Amino acid sequence: MTAVLFDFSGTLFRVESTEAWLRAVLAAAEAALTEPEFTKTAQALEAAGALPGGAFPQHIPAELAEVWEVRDQTPEEHRAAYTGLSRQVPLPDPGLHDALYERHMSPDAWAPYPDAAEVLGALRERGVGIGVVSNIGWDLRPVFRAHGLDQYVDTYALSYEHGIRKPDPRLFAAACADLGADPREVLMVGDDRRADGGATALGCAVHFVDHLPADRRPDGLRPVLDLIR
Structure with missing residues (x-):
């Protein structure tokens, strides 16, 4: 990946x-x-x-x-x-x-999940491109900056900025294009099987996590590191 x-x-x-x-x-x-x-x-x-x-x-x-x-x-x-x-x-x-x-x-x-910085940092160290693809009606970049995670993100594909929302594959395609990545070599990580699963239409692999309170999901993102080896 x-x-x-x-x-x-x-x-x-x-x-x-x-x-x-x-x-x-x-x-x-x-x-x-x-x-x-x-x-x-x-x-x-x-x-x-x-x-x-x-x-x-x-x-x-x-x-x-x-x-x-x-x-x-x-x-x-x-x-x-x-x-x-x-x-x-x-x-x-x-x-x-x-x-x-x-x-x-x-x-x-907002609170980042406990392992978010660890996983994003490890991906950055491996030279893996990182994008955020979200169905949202406002600019979430300040949230990432305030919590110190913006340093890891290379691009944001936000539904309100494109006028389309997941599972429309065009939103995932926009992120892949910004990253210069072949969708067949991209992993999408999300909690919504319908919305985030739309990435499979491009050939992306998909990994799902549980939408739980942050203190109840301390290491739900760590499997991502194994998936991109």
């Missing part, structure tokens, strides 16, 4: 819990909920799937169905989809829905 492509959320990074997300926004806004209200609200936001990178929505409201399908193709559609889900849940101030969305784009809302 001459290059490895990685998904972002659930693969290299994990977003904070819904509880931590909500608590941070309430604290910043100096807004308060009683503990029972907080628990109920966090559970409702979790069920709604309002946290990007968190739990998948248990139900997509009919009025959001169309924008949900294209949520990763533009920043505007991404924001509309997720703030729309958030607004299914009452909050003390309507402005908190936008604050929640802004919070999820903060580097503080």
